[in-house]
Amino acid sequence: xxxxxxxxxxxxxxxTISAHGFLLGDPDNGKLVHQEKCNACHIGKFxxxxxxxxxxxxxxxxxxxGLMAQVEFCDRQIKSGLNGDEINDLVIYLNENYYxxx
Ligand code: HEC
Numbered sequence: 001x002x003x004x005x006x007x008x009x010x011x012x013x014x015x016t017i018s019a020h021g022f023l024l025g026d027p028d029n030g031k032l033v034h035q036e037k038c039n040a041c042h043i044g045k046f047x048x049x050x051x052x053x054x055x056x057x058x059x060x061x062x063x064x065x066g067l068m069a070q071v072e073f074c075d076r077q078i079k080s081g082l083n084g085d086e087i088n089d090l091v092i093y094l095n096e097n098y099y100x101x102x
Contacts, residue, residue: 025085030093037080038090054098064101067091 043050053059061067071090075082082090095101 025088025092027089027093027096029086030089030091033082033086033090034093037078037082038074041078051098054094061099064091064095064099067094067099067101 039050042053046052046056054061061070068087068091071087071094074080075087
């Protein structure tokens, strides 16, 4: 009986972590990935240091879910082959620095 409740507990814990996984990423790594894979194109299109695309008045992203979807979309478009962790890291980096969704 003890074993059953322990594994149930661990399952619940893992489920909770993965459901909120994007909160556990590493924004420093997100910054690096962003510099390597994302920023040059944004600078080319929007000028400045590339941040304007995230802070312009008519920016498109309005929710953290939208941000996640956009990062996944850009990743597929440019075939950068990011893994789930790198996507999470990017979302956290962009959210902490620009979007500031709760
Ligand atoms: C080949 C060029 C290019 C690359 C590479 C690129 N993007 Fe973009 N990105 C764009 C363009 C153009 C837009 C604006 C689209 C629009 O306004 O409809 C955009 C928009 C976005 C937005 C939405 C900005 C808003 O309006 O709020 C996000 C977030 C974003 N990109 C993230 C990324 C991330 C993360 C990467 C790297 C994985 C990346 N992009 C790589 C061209 C690029």
